[in-house]
Amino acid sequence: MAEEAKTVQALKADGEQETRMVIMAHPDDSEFTVAGTVARWVKEGWRLVYVICTDGSRGSNDPGMTPERIAIVRHAEQQEAARILGVQEVVFLAYEDGTLEPTLELRRDLTRLIRRYKPDVVICADPTRYFHRNLYVNHPDHRAAGEAALYAIFPSAVTRFIFPELLGEGLEPHKVQEIYLSGTLEPDTWVDITDTVELKVAALRAHRSQVDPEYAATRTRQWNGELGRKYGVPFAEEFRRIVLR
Ligand SMILES: [Zn+2]
Numbered sequence: 001m002a003e004e005a006k007t008v009q010a011l012k013a014d015g016e017q018e019t020r021m022v023i024m025a026h027p028d029d030s031e032f033t034v035a036g037t038v039a040r041w042v043k044e045g046w047r048l049v050y051v052i053c054t055d056g057s058r059g060s061n062d063p064g065m066t067p068e069r070i071a072i073v074r075h076a077e078q079q080e081a082a083r084i085l086g087v088q089e090v091v092f093l094a095y096e097d098g099t100l101e102p103t104l105e106l107r108r109d110l111t112r113l114i115r116r117y118k119p120d121v122v123i124c125a126d127p128t129r130y131f132h133r134n135l136y137v138n139h140p141d142h143r144a145a146g147e148a149a150l151y152a153i154f155p156s157a158v159t160r161f162i163f164p165e166l167l168g169e170g171l172e173p174h175k176v177q178e179i180y181l182s183g184t185l186e187p188d189t190w191v192d193i194t195d196t197v198e199l200k201v202a203a204l205r206a207h208r209s210q211v212d213p214e215y216a217a218t219r220t221r222q223w224n225g226e227l228g229r230k231y232g233v234p235f236a237e238e239f240r241r242i243v244l245r
Helices: 029-033 035-044 067-085 104-117 140-157 197-205 213-231
Strands: 019-024 047-054 089-095 121-125 178-182 189-192 236-243
Touching: 019 029, 019 104, 019 140, 029 035, 029 121, 029 197, 035 047, 035 067, 035 189, 035 197, 035 236, 047 067, 047 104, 047 140, 067 089, 067 197, 089 104, 104 140, 121 140, 140 178, 189 213, 197 213, 213 236
Parallel strands: 019 047, 019 121, 047 089, 121 178
Antiparallel strands: 178 236, 189 236
Protein backbone atom coordinates (compact mmCIF):
# COMPACT_ATOMS: atom_id res chain seq x y z
CA MET A 1 0.00 0.00 0.00
CA ALA A 2 1.27 3.46 -0.89
CA GLU A 3 2.28 5.90 1.83
CA GLU A 4 1.00 9.41 2.34
CA ALA A 5 3.64 12.01 1.40
CA LYS A 6 5.07 13.58 4.53
CA THR A 7 4.67 17.29 5.09
CA VAL A 8 8.08 18.75 5.75
CA GLN A 9 9.52 22.16 6.45
CA ALA A 10 9.30 24.50 3.45
CA LEU A 11 11.74 27.03 4.87
CA LYS A 12 15.49 26.74 5.08
CA ALA A 13 17.29 27.52 8.34
CA ASP A 14 17.83 31.11 7.19
CA GLY A 15 14.09 31.53 6.52
CA GLU A 16 14.47 31.42 2.75
CA GLN A 17 11.81 29.47 0.84
CA GLU A 18 12.76 26.09 -0.59
CA THR A 19 11.94 25.55 -4.26
CA ARG A 20 10.09 22.70 -5.91
CA MET A 21 9.98 22.23 -9.66
CA VAL A 22 7.51 20.65 -12.06
CA ILE A 23 8.88 19.65 -15.47
CA MET A 24 6.28 18.79 -18.10
CA ALA A 25 6.05 18.61 -21.88
CA HIS A 26 3.01 20.79 -22.58
CA PRO A 27 1.08 23.74 -21.23
CA ASP A 28 -1.82 21.99 -19.35
CA ASP A 29 0.03 18.75 -18.41
CA SER A 30 0.50 19.88 -14.81
CA GLU A 31 -3.11 20.94 -14.48
CA PHE A 32 -4.42 17.63 -15.81
CA THR A 33 -2.20 15.64 -13.49
CA VAL A 34 -0.45 17.15 -10.45
CA ALA A 35 -1.92 20.63 -9.84
CA GLY A 36 -3.62 19.60 -6.59
CA THR A 37 -0.24 18.71 -5.10
CA VAL A 38 1.28 21.88 -6.55
CA ALA A 39 -1.40 24.07 -4.95
CA ARG A 40 -0.97 22.23 -1.65
CA TRP A 41 2.79 22.76 -1.66
CA VAL A 42 2.28 26.47 -2.43
CA LYS A 43 -0.04 26.70 0.60
CA GLU A 44 2.59 24.95 2.72
CA GLY A 45 5.12 27.62 1.79
CA TRP A 46 7.15 26.13 -1.06
CA ARG A 47 8.21 28.26 -3.99
CA LEU A 48 6.99 26.47 -7.11
CA VAL A 49 8.60 26.75 -10.55
CA TYR A 50 7.10 25.23 -13.69
CA VAL A 51 9.20 24.21 -16.66
CA ILE A 52 7.23 23.61 -19.88
CA CYS A 53 9.40 21.94 -22.50
CA THR A 54 7.36 22.55 -25.68
CA ASP A 55 5.65 25.59 -27.18
CA GLY A 56 2.22 23.94 -27.35
CA SER A 57 2.01 24.88 -31.02
CA ARG A 58 0.36 21.64 -32.13
CA GLY A 59 -2.51 21.89 -29.69
CA SER A 60 -5.28 22.63 -32.15
CA ASN A 61 -7.00 20.76 -34.99
CA ASP A 62 -8.95 23.85 -36.03
CA PRO A 63 -8.18 24.59 -39.72
CA GLY A 64 -8.70 28.31 -38.97
CA MET A 65 -5.95 28.30 -36.33
CA THR A 66 -2.18 28.56 -36.92
CA PRO A 67 0.62 26.95 -34.87
CA GLU A 68 2.00 30.39 -34.03
CA ARG A 69 -1.33 31.69 -32.73
CA ILE A 70 -2.21 28.62 -30.67
CA ALA A 71 1.27 28.72 -29.10
CA ILE A 72 0.65 32.30 -27.93
CA VAL A 73 -2.82 31.38 -26.61
CA ARG A 74 -1.46 28.39 -24.68
CA HIS A 75 1.43 30.39 -23.26
CA ALA A 76 -1.09 32.83 -21.76
CA GLU A 77 -3.33 30.00 -20.52
CA GLN A 78 -0.40 28.37 -18.73
CA GLN A 79 0.53 31.68 -17.08
CA GLU A 80 -3.07 32.09 -15.91
CA ALA A 81 -3.20 28.52 -14.53
CA ALA A 82 0.08 29.13 -12.68
CA ARG A 83 -1.29 32.37 -11.22
CA ILE A 84 -4.39 30.52 -9.93
CA LEU A 85 -2.24 27.87 -8.25
CA GLY A 86 0.31 30.32 -6.85
CA VAL A 87 3.19 29.00 -8.94
CA GLN A 88 5.77 31.77 -8.84
CA GLU A 89 7.49 31.27 -12.15
CA VAL A 90 6.91 29.49 -15.46
CA VAL A 91 9.88 28.78 -17.72
CA PHE A 92 9.02 27.97 -21.33
CA LEU A 93 11.74 26.11 -23.21
CA ALA A 94 9.69 26.32 -26.44
CA TYR A 95 10.82 23.11 -28.12
CA GLU A 96 8.51 22.22 -30.99
CA ASP A 97 5.34 20.59 -29.72
CA GLY A 98 4.55 17.07 -30.91
CA THR A 99 8.07 15.95 -31.78
CA LEU A 100 9.94 16.36 -28.50
CA GLU A 101 12.88 13.99 -28.06
CA PRO A 102 14.96 13.32 -24.92
CA THR A 103 18.03 14.86 -26.55
CA LEU A 104 21.23 15.98 -24.85
CA GLU A 105 20.23 19.54 -25.73
CA LEU A 106 16.99 19.21 -23.76
CA ARG A 107 18.85 17.47 -20.93
CA ARG A 108 21.35 20.32 -20.81
CA ASP A 109 18.58 22.94 -20.74
CA LEU A 110 16.87 21.14 -17.84
CA THR A 111 20.18 20.65 -16.03
CA ARG A 112 20.79 24.40 -16.31
CA LEU A 113 17.39 25.15 -14.73
CA ILE A 114 17.86 22.60 -11.93
CA ARG A 115 21.24 24.08 -11.06
CA ARG A 116 19.82 27.61 -11.23
CA TYR A 117 16.64 27.07 -9.15
CA LYS A 118 18.04 24.31 -6.87
CA PRO A 119 14.77 22.46 -6.22
CA ASP A 120 14.72 19.88 -3.41
CA VAL A 121 11.89 17.99 -5.14
CA VAL A 122 11.08 17.67 -8.85
CA ILE A 123 7.82 16.36 -10.28
CA CYS A 124 8.02 14.89 -13.78
CA ALA A 125 6.20 12.31 -15.88
CA ASP A 126 7.03 8.61 -15.61
CA PRO A 127 8.80 7.98 -18.93
CA THR A 128 8.01 4.25 -18.83
CA ARG A 129 4.28 4.79 -19.26
CA TYR A 130 3.15 3.92 -22.79
CA PHE A 131 -0.61 3.45 -22.26
CA HIS A 132 -3.37 4.58 -19.97
CA ARG A 133 -5.68 1.64 -19.38
CA ASN A 134 -6.83 0.46 -22.83
CA LEU A 135 -7.98 3.94 -23.72
CA TYR A 136 -5.03 6.17 -24.40
CA VAL A 137 -1.57 6.03 -25.94
CA ASN A 138 0.67 8.23 -23.84
CA HIS A 139 1.89 11.19 -25.86
CA PRO A 140 5.56 10.64 -26.76
CA ASP A 141 6.35 14.23 -25.67
CA HIS A 142 5.32 13.27 -22.10
CA ARG A 143 7.76 10.36 -22.10
CA ALA A 144 10.52 12.43 -23.69
CA ALA A 145 10.16 15.23 -21.13
CA GLY A 146 10.09 12.68 -18.30
CA GLU A 147 13.22 10.91 -19.49
CA ALA A 148 15.17 14.14 -20.08
CA ALA A 149 14.10 15.42 -16.65
CA LEU A 150 15.22 12.24 -14.87
CA TYR A 151 18.65 12.26 -16.48
CA ALA A 152 19.02 16.00 -15.90
CA ILE A 153 18.40 15.36 -12.18
CA PHE A 154 20.77 12.42 -12.19
CA PRO A 155 23.53 12.36 -13.21
CA SER A 156 23.76 15.72 -14.99
CA ALA A 157 22.77 18.28 -12.34
CA VAL A 158 24.83 16.67 -9.59
CA THR A 159 27.97 15.77 -11.56
CA ARG A 160 30.42 18.62 -11.86
CA PHE A 161 31.95 17.90 -15.24
CA ILE A 162 28.83 16.86 -17.16
CA PHE A 163 27.96 19.85 -19.36
CA PRO A 164 31.08 21.73 -18.16
CA GLU A 165 29.88 24.81 -20.04
CA LEU A 166 27.32 25.27 -17.25
CA LEU A 167 30.16 25.88 -14.79
CA GLY A 168 31.16 28.76 -17.06
CA GLU A 169 27.67 30.19 -16.48
CA GLY A 170 28.31 30.06 -12.74
CA LEU A 171 26.05 27.03 -12.23
CA GLU A 172 27.50 24.68 -9.63
CA PRO A 173 26.24 21.10 -9.21
CA HIS A 174 22.94 20.67 -7.36
CA LYS A 175 21.50 17.54 -5.82
CA VAL A 176 17.74 17.06 -6.03
CA GLN A 177 16.56 15.06 -3.00
CA GLU A 178 13.37 13.48 -4.31
CA ILE A 179 11.59 12.84 -7.60
CA TYR A 180 7.82 12.48 -7.79
CA LEU A 181 6.82 10.61 -10.95
CA SER A 182 3.31 11.31 -12.16
CA GLY A 183 1.23 9.11 -14.44
CA THR A 184 2.96 6.03 -13.09
CA LEU A 185 1.79 2.43 -13.04
CA GLU A 186 3.73 1.86 -9.82
CA PRO A 187 2.47 4.48 -7.33
CA ASP A 188 3.91 4.27 -3.83
CA THR A 189 3.06 7.75 -2.50
CA TRP A 190 -0.14 9.75 -2.37
CA VAL A 191 -0.98 13.35 -1.56
CA ASP A 192 -4.27 14.46 0.01
CA ILE A 193 -5.55 17.24 -2.28
CA THR A 194 -8.97 17.64 -0.69
CA ASP A 195 -8.26 21.28 0.21
CA THR A 196 -6.92 22.15 -3.24
CA VAL A 197 -8.98 20.11 -5.69
CA GLU A 198 -11.12 23.14 -6.60
CA LEU A 199 -7.97 25.16 -7.33
CA LYS A 200 -6.93 22.34 -9.62
CA VAL A 201 -10.30 22.54 -11.39
CA ALA A 202 -9.98 26.33 -11.76
CA ALA A 203 -6.42 26.04 -13.07
CA LEU A 204 -7.39 23.34 -15.58
CA ARG A 205 -10.26 25.55 -16.75
CA ALA A 206 -7.71 28.26 -17.57
CA HIS A 207 -6.67 26.08 -20.52
CA ARG A 208 -9.73 27.21 -22.43
CA SER A 209 -8.33 26.26 -25.85
CA GLN A 210 -7.79 22.68 -24.67
CA VAL A 211 -10.57 21.69 -22.32
CA ASP A 212 -14.27 22.31 -21.87
CA PRO A 213 -14.91 23.90 -18.43
CA GLU A 214 -17.57 21.35 -17.53
CA TYR A 215 -15.30 18.46 -18.50
CA ALA A 216 -12.43 19.99 -16.52
CA ALA A 217 -14.52 19.88 -13.36
CA THR A 218 -16.09 16.46 -13.92
CA ARG A 219 -12.84 14.81 -14.95
CA THR A 220 -10.83 16.20 -12.05
CA ARG A 221 -13.42 15.44 -9.36
CA GLN A 222 -14.06 11.96 -10.76
CA TRP A 223 -10.45 10.96 -11.32
CA ASN A 224 -9.04 12.41 -8.10
CA GLY A 225 -12.14 11.26 -6.22
CA GLU A 226 -11.43 7.71 -7.37
CA LEU A 227 -7.85 8.01 -6.11
CA GLY A 228 -9.17 9.53 -2.89
CA ARG A 229 -11.36 6.47 -2.28
CA LYS A 230 -8.32 4.28 -2.80
CA TYR A 231 -6.49 6.12 0.00
CA GLY A 232 -9.40 6.96 2.32
CA VAL A 233 -9.63 10.71 1.71
CA PRO A 234 -12.04 12.70 -0.50
CA PHE A 235 -9.46 13.62 -3.18
CA ALA A 236 -5.89 12.48 -3.85
CA GLU A 237 -3.08 12.41 -6.39
CA GLU A 238 -0.57 9.57 -6.55
CA PHE A 239 3.07 9.27 -7.52
CA ARG A 240 6.04 7.00 -7.60
CA ARG A 241 8.60 8.64 -5.30
CA ILE A 242 12.32 8.24 -5.88
CA VAL A 243 14.45 9.28 -2.89
CA LEU A 244 18.02 9.94 -4.04
CA ARG A 245 20.49 8.89 -1.38
ZN1 LIG B 1 0.42 16.80 -22.74
